[in-house]
Amino acid sequence: MTMKRAITVTVNGKQYHSEVEPRLLLVHYLRDVLDLTGTHVGCNTSQCGACVVQLNGEAVKSCTVLAVQADGCEVTTIEGLAPEGSLHPIQEGFWEKHGLQCGFCTPGMIMASYQLLKNNPNPTEAEIRKGLEGNICRCTGYQNIVRAVQYAAEKMQTSVSEPVSAGD
Amino acid sequence: MGIAAMLGTSIKRREDPRLITGQATYVGDIKLHKMLHMAVLRSPYGHARINSINTQPALDHPGVIAVYTAADLKGKVGDVAVAVPIGHIANGMGIRGPLAEGKVRFYGDPVAVVIADDAYTARDAIDLIEVDYEPLPVVVDVEKAMQPDAPLLYEEFGTNIAHSIHPPSDEMDKIFEQTKADGGIIVRARLVNQRLAPVAMETRGVVADYRKANKTLTVWCSSQNPHILRNILSAQVGLPQHQVRVIVPEVGGGFGSKIDIYPEEMIAAFASMQLGRPVKWIEDRSENLAVTVHGRDQIDYVEIAATKDGRVTGMKVHGISDLGAYSQLFTDVIMIAFGFPVSCGAYDIPVHLWGDIVFTNKAPTDAYRGAGRPEATYVVERAMDLVARELGKDPAEIRKINFIKPEQFPYKSSAGAVYDSGNYEPALEKAMQIIGYEQLRAEQAQKRAEGKLMGIGISSYIEICGFGPKGSAPIGLYESARMRVEQSGTVMVYTGSSPHGQGEETTFAQIVADEFTIPIENVLIIHGDTDSTPEGRGTYGSRTTAVGGSAVFNASQKLKEKMKQIAAHMLEASPSDVTLEDGNFSVAGSPQKAVAFAEVAAVANTSNTLAPGIEPGLETTVFFEPDACVFPFGSHICAVEVDKDTGEAKLLRFVAVDDCGRQLNPMLVQGQVHGGIAQGVGQAMWEEVVYGEDGQLLTATLMDYAMPIAKELPDYELDHTVTLTPVNPLGVKGVGEAGTIGSTPAVAAAVADALGVPHVDMPFRAEKLWKIIHQA
Numbered sequence: 040m041t042m043k044r045a046i047t048v049t050v051n052g053k054q055y056h057s058e059v060e061p062r063l064l065l066v067h068y069l070r071d072v073l074d075l076t077g078t079h080v081g082c083n084t085s086q087c088g089a090c091v092v093q094l095n096g097e098a099v100k101s102c103t104v105l106a107v108q109a110d111g112c113e114v115t116t117i118e119g120l121a122p123e124g125s126l127h128p129i130q131e132g133f134w135e136k137h138g139l140q141c142g143f144c145t146p147g148m149i150m151a152s153y154q155l156l157k158n159n160p161n162p163t164e165a166e167i168r169k170g171l172e173g174n175i176c177r178c179t180g181y182q183n184i185v186r187a188v189q190y191a192a193e194k195m196q197t198s199v200s201e202p203v204s205a206g207d
Numbered sequence: 208m209g210i211a212a213m214l215g216t217s218i219k220r221r222e223d224p225r226l227i228t229g230q231a232t233y234v235g236d237i238k239l240h241k242m243l244h245m246a247v248l249r250s251p252y253g254h255a256r257i258n259s260i261n262t263q264p265a266l267d268h269p270g271v272i273a274v275y276t277a278a279d280l281k282g283k284v285g286d287v288a289v290a291v292p293i294g295h296i297a298n299g300m301g302i303r304g305p306l307a308e309g310k311v312r313f314y315g316d317p318v319a320v321v322i323a324d325d326a327y328t329a330r331d332a333i334d335l336i337e338v339d340y341e342p343l344p345v346v347v348d349v350e351k352a353m354q355p356d357a358p359l360l361y362e363e364f365g366t367n368i369a370h371s372i373h374p375p376s377d378e379m380d381k382i383f384e385q386t387k388a389d390g391g392i393i394v395r396a397r398l399v400n401q402r403l404a405p406v407a408m409e410t411r412g413v414v415a416d417y418r419k420a421n422k423t424l425t426v427w428c429s430s431q432n433p434h435i436l437r438n439i440l441s442a443q444v445g446l447p448q449h450q451v452r453v454i455v456p457e458v459g460g461g462f463g464s465k466i467d468i469y470p471e472e473m474i475a476a477f478a479s480m481q482l483g484r485p486v487k488w489i490e491d492r493s494e495n496l497a498v499t500v501h502g503r504d505q506i507d508y509v510e511i512a513a514t515k516d517g518r519v520t521g522m523k524v525h526g527i528s529d530l531g532a533y534s535q536l537f538t539d540v541i542m543i544a545f546g547f548p549v550s551c552g553a554y555d556i557p558v559h560l561w562g563d564i565v566f567t568n569k570a571p572t573d574a575y576r577g578a579g580r581p582e583a584t585y586v587v588e589r590a591m592d593l594v595a596r597e598l599g600k601d602p603a604e605i606r607k608i609n610f611i612k613p614e615q616f617p618y619k620s621s622a623g624a625v626y627d628s629g630n631y632e633p634a635l636e637k638a639m640q641i642i643g644y645e646q647l648r649a650e651q652a653q654k655r656a657e658g659k660l661m662g663i664g665i666s667s668y669i670e671i672c673g674f675g676p677k678g679s680a681p682i683g684l685y686e687s688a689r690m691r692v693e694q695s696g697t698v699m700v701y702t703g704s705s706p707h708g709q710g711e712e713t714t715f716a717q718i719v720a721d722e723f724t725i726p727i728e729n730v731l732i733i734h735g736d737t738d739s740t741p742e743g744r745g746t747y748g749s750r751t752t753a754v755g756g757s758a759v760f761n762a763s764q765k766l767k768e769k770m771k772q773i774a775a776h777m778l779e780a781s782p783s784d785v786t787l788e789d790g791n792f793s794v795a796g797s798p799q800k801a802v803a804f805a806e807v808a809a810v811a812n813t814s815n816t817l818a819p820g821i822e823p824g825l826e827t828t829v830f831f832e833p834d835a836c837v838f839p840f841g842s843h844i845c846a847v848e849v850d851k852d853t854g855e856a857k858l859l860r861f862v863a864v865d866d867c868g869r870q871l872n873p874m875l876v877q878g879q880v881h882g883g884i885a886q887g888v889g890q891a892m893w894e895e896v897v898y899g900e901d902g903q904l905l906t907a908t909l910m911d912y913a914m915p916i917a918k919e920l921p922d923y924e925l926d927h928t929v930t931l932t933p934v935n936p937l938g939v940k941g942v943g944e945a946g947t948i949g950s951t952p953a954v955a956a957a958v959a960d961a962l963g964v965p966h967v968d969m970p971f972r973a974e975k976l977w978k979i980i981h982q983a
Contacts, residue, residue, distance in 0.1 A: 060327070076236035077229015079459070081408045082492040086909035089408060117229035130227040134219055137874050140882065141708030142226030143408040143459025149227065168917040175909070177408050177460050178708050180881030180946075181917040 046110040050075065051119025052203045059106045065099075066090045068106035069116060077117040077146045081175070088174030091147040091154075092116045093202075098154035100173070117146035119203040120153065127202070128194040129153055129187070138187030140178035148174045152188045153202075161192060213721040217874035220713045221732075231457040234412040234429045235489045242414070243272055245475055245488040246329035248319040248336050249497070250311035253347065253568040253902015254358065255340040257309055257318065264335040265321055270328035273482060274336065275474065276319045277308040284477050285443035288468050289534045290681060291544070294370020294564070300361050301369060301534035301566055305470035305477075311340070312360050312532035313568050314904045315497030317470050322478050322486060345568045345902035349506060349529040352567045360532060360566045369530060369539060372562040379559035382521040386512040391520065393512045394593040399968050400582045402504035402529070402896040403889075404912055405575045409459020410490035411499055413472045417479040424480065425452045428472060431461040431705055432745025435682070437737045439468045444476045455735035458707035462886070463574030464499050465707075466747050467536040493907045501896055502575020504529035505542055505582045511590040517600050517608045524550055524586055525561040531571040538573045539564055545579030545671070548624035552587035553631045553669045553840060554609040557621040568902045574747065576886055576947045580670040588666050588952035593965055602956065603639060606667045607632055624671055626838045627932045627940075630866075634928050635667050635842040638864040641924055642844045660849040660980070661859075662961025665842065666953035672749035672941035673837035673934065685832035686750070687741035688758035690719070692766055692825035694812035696805025697729045700762070703743010704755030705734055709943060710875045711751055715759045717871055718937070722763035724790050725804050741828050749839070749941025752871060757935040758831035764936075765827045770807045776818040777802050777810065837932045837940040841865035843884075843953040849961045854977025856892065856958055858921045863949065866928040867942035876942050877925055883946020884923050889915040890947075891954035891969050913970075 043058040050073060057072055069075045069092070080102060081089030090102040093115035121127040129152050132138065139145040148171065155162065155170040162170060167188050168181070176184060225231040262274040286302050296302065307316045319336050323329035344358035351357055352367040360367055383393055414427040424446055430436045433453040441451040458465065471488050479486040490499065508525040528542035537544075543562055550558045577584075595605040610631040611618050618626040647663055654661040675684040687703035698719055704711055712732045720727040733739060746755075767787060774792035775782040778800060786795050793801035810816055814823035846859040863880055870876045893913035897905040906912040931938035951969070958971050962979055 062327075070236070071238075074238075075229070076232070079233070079409070080235070081410075081459075082909045084492070084908040084910050086914070087408065087492075117227075121228075126227070133227050134223045137220070137878050139223060139226055139708075140710070140878060141408065141458065141460040142222070142231055143233065143457075145226055146229045164922075165918075168920075171917045175408065175914050175916060177406055177462070177886070177914075178882045179878060180883075180885035180915075180923065181920055182881050182922055183878060185917065185922075 044107050046107055048109045048112060048114060050114045051116060061105065061107050063106045064102055065104040065106050065109050066101040069101060075116050075118055079143055079146060081144065086175065088151055089144050089147040091150040091174070093150065098151055115202050117150060120149065122203055129191040131194065132187035132190035136183050136186040136190055138179060138184045144174060144176045148176065148184060152191065155188065156192055156195060160196060213717040213727060214871050215873070217872055218713065218717065220710050221716065222710060222712050233409055233457045233459055234414060234427050237414050237427055237456065237487070239414065239416060239485040242485040242487055243322050243324065243482065244326040244329045245478060245486050246321050246333045247317050247471060247494070248333040250307065250314060250316040250318055252311055252340055252342050253314050253345040253898070254343040255311050256343060257307060257311060258339040258341055260319060261337040262319060264337065265332040268332045268335055270324040271321055271332045272324070273322040273478065274319060275478065277304055277306040280304055280306055280477060283445065284473055287470055287533065288439045288536055289539065290536050291540050292534065293539050295364050296369050296534050296539050300364050301530065303533050305473040313570050314902055315494065315570060316532065320474050320478070322482065347567055347569055347898040347900065347902055349527055349565050349567055352565050353563065360568065367566045369564045369566060372543065376523060376559050379521050379523055379557065382557070383512045386514065386520045389514065391512060391514040392594070392597050393510060394597050395510045396589065396593055396966055398507045398509060398586055398589055400503040400505045400585055401969055403502040403575060403894050404496050404896050405462040405464035405499065405502055406912065406914060407460030407462055407464055410492060410495040411465060411469065411471070412489040413475045414485055414487045415475040415479040416485040417483060419483040422446070423450050423452070424476060425454065426476060427454050427456055429458045429465055430455050431465045431707060431747050433705055433735055433737050434703060434743045435745055436468055440472060440476060443473050444480060453737045455705055461707050461747070462576045463502065463578055463747055466574055467500060492909060496907050496912055497904050498570055500535060500573035500575070501531065501570050502572060503582060504572050507582070507586045509586050509590050511594055513594045513598065515598065517594065517598055517605045519554060519556045519594060519609050521557050522590060523559045528562065528564045529569070529572060530564055530566050531569045532566060533571045535571045535573050538571050541572065541574060541579045542582065546583035548622050549580060549620070549669060549671050550583050550587060550622045551620045552584060553611060553667050554587065555611045555615065556609060560622060569898055576883065577944045578748070580944065581887070581948045581951055584668045584670065584948050585952050585955070588668065589955060589966060592956050596965055602665050603635060603644065606635060606665065625835060626669065627835055627934050628930050629669065629838060629840050630928065630930050631667060631840055634840065634864045634866055637926055637928065638842040638844045638862050641864070641926055642846070642860060642862040647846060660851060660961045662847050662957040662959065664845045664953045664956025664960055666949050666956065667842045668949040669838050669840040670945055670948045671836045671838055672944060673753035673833060674748040674750050676833055676835050683832065684744050685830045686754040686758045687743045687828065687830050688762040689741045689828040690762040690766055690826065692808045694809050696725070696808040698723065699731050699733065700759060701733045701740045702755055702759060703740050704751045705745040706751055707746060709746065709751055709879065710872065711755065714752060714871045714875060715756060718756055718759050719763050722760065722767060723804060724787055749943040752939050753837055753935055753941050754831055754833060756937055756939060758829050760936050761831055762827050762829040765829060766825050769825060770811070772821060773811055773817065774802050774807050777807065833934050835934050837868070837934050839865065839867045839940040839942060839945045841945060841949055843949040845953040845957045847954065847957040847961055849958065849976055851980055854973035854975070854980060856971045856976060858888065860924065861921050862924045863946065864926045864928065865942065865945050865949070866930050867945060868932050868940035869929060869938040870927065871939065879942045880925055880946040881923055883944060884950045885915050885920060887947040887950030888920065888954055891951050891971060893970050895970050
């Protein structure tokens with residue numbers, strides 16, 4: 040049995056100290072060790088994007104990151120996108136525009152959209168569709184997801200919202 | 208009938224708050240005390256004998272609690288369930304226990320399971336099991352499997368053909384001869400609906416928890432039908448039905464692939480019963496692509512006869528359904544029971560049907576969004592286009608000539624189905640108007656003059672759904688609703704439906720809020736737990752609103768009547784004079800004398816002031832069984848352009864005009880159509896399950912199985928018509944599958960049109976189209 044490694048990871052503003060096998064995937068660390076089950080596993084080849092989280096301010100597919108790689112890093116998951124009881128404009132957009140049905144791809148889709156809008160606060164429809172090429176949805180046919188992101192982009196240009204961080 | 212303010216409104220979903228914040232519980236999120244994890248060892252061969260299995264090295268691995276093979280399950284677990292075994296299947300062909308015994312028959316066939324302390328250990332340990340396989344010849348082509356010299360999956364039956372339906376065709380042959388003699392045409396084609404993978408974004412999963420002391424089994428499962436799962440699973444593991452509870456948590460998509468009761472659920476239940484601890488199994492994506500049921504995989508030979516004026520006089524269809532290696536719940540009847548009855552599509556034409564269902568060394572097929580109807584629609588729509596092409600007529604015109612006319616409803620089709628209501632031409636007209644059909648054809652002519660390849664395709668579909676009436680399945684496909692108006696005036700509704708993204712927590716609440724004229728916040732819809740919900744049948748076959756919603760509606764009618772009685776007593780009036788409006792019961796014409804909904808609820812529940820003879824409480828359970836299926840319809844029109852240099856097809860526009868009867872929540876209806884179209888387009892353009900000649904699955908990850916993604920799809924331009932159905936009190940049909948059924952043939956027609964050829968088989972990969980272009 041491989042020796043476990045000690046890691047310290049800050050997730051949604053909270054610091055965790057854990058001992059993990061080197062091969063433990065970040066997505067499994069979040070889901071099974073930290074009980075943050077909002078991030079989902081939808082495939083095994085990093086195609087689907089259900090596992091997208093923020094790692095040190097950049098979107099990553101957490102199924103293709105090892106937990107030990109997140110040692111000393113900050114992670115934001117869907118649970119940390121907005122303070123409890125409130126919704127990030129992207130989450131609002133998905134609700135308003137019916138951008139989800141079964142909800143399984145949704146956390147990853149929202150986190151990917153978050154990155155998309157960080158890079159490009161005023162995307163065209165084509166830029167949204169291209170920007171979400173790393174996320175697969177089987178239910179919605181994508182049209183309402185695009186509308187949701189457009190809604191959020193508009194809302195975010197008129198107000199500021201920050202995800203949960205170490206300062207909270 | 209009180210369908211009023213709430214219904215027809217596009218209100219936001221109550222489901223969403225938990226889903227958009229990552230607070231929902233899917234089966235993979237469940238953690239129980241002392242829970243164990245299961246991993247499955249699967250056959251790497253498409254066809255092989257199992258000479259021996261040595262599980263000891265796995266048992267010796269630290270953290271492994273148990274290892275099971277078929278020998279351990281013998282006599283303790285039944286066979287994988289088949290709803291309607293036909294032909295040789297009724298004699299055991301294609302029937303198997305949950306783990307392979309003696310033979311494996313497809314890549315991924317489960318051979319053994321490991322139960323361990325954690326998922327990583329279980330996965331490590333399955334690699335230690337030693338299986339001595341003796342590979343056998345493989346057959347993955349269904350027509351080859353029908354040949355006398357084909358490798359046999361079930362040697363004792365001497366054939367791979369499980370059942371044939373070959374009625375004589377004398378009458379149709381006469382029609383064909385007459386048509387020919389009168390100067391008409393006969394067109395023939397071989398059409399392929401390729402094998403698809405449903406790919407719900409959440410793979411399958413189960414947690415089975417058996418308590419030895421009480422002999423009770425609780426099963427959490429990503430399933431579309433908790434009650435069916437409970438009924439079948441309890442019988443398979445030898446537990447009385449009342450000792451089994453099934454809880455369906457959030458389900459991340461089903462599309463038909465989570466109807467069946469699969470081997471892994473049976474084995475997890477068995478393991479938990481052996482060990483007295485919860486056992487969890489979550490499928491990985493490669494397993495899902497290999498063994499969760501595949502869809503379609505049907506070859507059709509069609510012959511269609513028409514007068515030179517375009518009136519179709521008859522059609523012959525020979526359908527060959529590829530079952531895969533085993534029969535699961537509906538595998539054997541998808542083509543025959545769901546597709547064949549609607550073979551004539553939207554047209555008043557006689558059809559002669561021949562069918563063969565055949566086993567091959569591939570995963571079992573079963574229901575996948577549309578289940579038989581996409582195949583049937585594809586056949587008749589492509590046939591209509593071939594007639595149009597042969598006669599030099601516009602495909603829209605050919606359809607209009609042959610549509611069933613409004614005055615012909617209810618329409619008894621030659622294939623057996625009786626269509627409830629329909630009005631097909633306005634939907635087609637509307638679609639043509641939205642896409643600007645005339646201008647589009649002009650644009651096409653212009654582009655062709657420039658050497659560009661632009662195509663336009665039409666599909667005018669009908670489908671059969673809302674299962675179903677008596678006799679449509681061995682177990683009765685009614686739906687249930689238990690409704691309770693509480694002391695405070697809030698309403699709890701327990702439904703036997705099992706939505707997994709369709710939004711009935713919202714639409715059912717809309718029905719109740721409308722009927723009781725109360726705020727929708729006061730209504731709660733509960734589903735998924737067999738302990739709290741009445742016997743139900745689940746969500747598939749576009750039935751949840753038509754059947755489940757009708758049960759909810761009828762339950763609210765019943766309680767409304769009782770509340771009127773109680774209110775009448777409170778108002779000292781006659782019940783027939785009492786109306787319910789804006790949340791108040793009052794005497795018609797005297798609105799100042801009123802009692803609130805909540806007041807009446809309180810009186811009913813606290814009983815002391817109830818009139819004698821009225822039973823306390825406000826609770827009722829209703830079972831709704833429709834007398835017939837319902838038949839949504841519509842027209843889809845698609846424009847594509849194919850790049851001459853690369854063969855790449857691009858969708859320029861997609862217009863869909865669908866009629867699902869009354870729409871309770873238009874936003875949710877559109878969502879269903881969007882998603883349905885994406886899957887139908889997916890079949891046409893990109894998706895295909897591919898096996899090598901040796902039986903190896905070549906599309907075993909999402910790197911190889913091409914899923915539709917956002918940048919490949921256009922915006923969908925939707926509109927609708929409303930033709931109510933008399934079959935249920937809401938007037939609703941179904942819409943969950945319609946988008947998938949209608950869209951595939953429209954894309955197929957557009958691509959053939961673009962290339963100027965009669966037909967191209969799906970999927971429309973660039974290489975395939977390029978070859979066709981450059982052959983010409």
